[in-house]
Amino acid sequence: MRDEHVALVHRTVPAAPATTRAAFEQLLAGTQAREQAIGLSSAVPTGTFLNGASIENGVATIDLSLSFGGGDLSMRLRLAQVVYTATQFETVEAVVLELDGAPVEVFGSEGLVLDQPLTRADFEDETPAIFVDAPAPFDPVGPILRVSGTSNVFEATFMVRVVDAGGTTRYEHFQMATSGTGTRGTFDFTVDVTGSTPGPSLLRLWEPSSMDGSDTNVIEIPIQL
Numbered sequence: 001m002r003d004e005h006v007a008l009v010h011r012t013v014p015a016a017p018a019t020t021r022a023a024f025e026q027l028l029a030g031t032q033a034r035e036q037a038i039g040l041s042s043a044v045p046t047g048t049f050l051n052g053a054s055i056e057n058g059v060a061t062i063d064l065s066l067s068f069g070g071g072d073l074s075m076r077l078r079l080a081q082v083v084y085t086a087t088q089f090e091t092v093e094a095v096v097l098e099l100d101g102a103p104v105e106v107f108g109s110e111g112l113v114l115d116q117p118l119t120r121a122d123f124e125d126e127t128p129a130i131f132v133d134a135p136a137p138f139d140p141v142g143p144i145l146r147v148s149g150t151s152n153v154f155e156a157t158f159m160v161r162v163v164d165a166g167g168t169t170r171y172e173h174f175q176m177a178t179s180g181t182g183t184r185g186t187f188d189f190t191v192d193v194t195g196s197t198p199g200p201s202l203l204r205l206w207e208p209s210s211m212d213g214s215d216t217n218v219i220e221i222p223i224q225l
Helices: 019-029 075-086 120-126
Strands: 050-056 059-064 094-099 130-134 144-151 157-163 169-176 185-192 200-208 215-224
Touching (some): 019 050, 019 075, 059 075, 075 094, 144 157
Antiparallel strands (some): 144 185, 200 215
């Protein structure tokens, strides 16, 4: 998560058929030092472990240790991390949470009622106005950079900038999602970064304020061109 909202990171693991299990093992392992350096953290309690993960009819059942329900802070954020991690896979549309094998009906000291499978739509408040599905921080990209995700911004419009390792702005232009102004839409576009100075670069997305034009809902993703 970043600034009390969910955020994406990628992990490379050995090839295995149990990709959902592998993803959750990485989630529970926590953030890396370079991710912490750009403001990323995790709301999942340290020491939480995975008992099991299964998928049936588009619903993933994620069984975590009791420690996942401990404490009283960031309960919705840790749930959002679980839901986003599971639903990155096309075979998963929703998530049911279990703790040590028991279905959870009321979660945490806040008494969050989990009376139906959870989807990403249940966590709009925990999702940034501009959420990037790809690329993730530190991903190698180019010469064609593909950017995809969702947004809920005024008139579905936001700005994009790519700055290469030499400090040159290789691209700056507006983009549009499929919907906005209270409704979350999707976006998927490409940027030709051929000829960029290779090395650590920056992808920046933001929404110009409708009041004064200032940059709001800024997302900055370090990438490797």
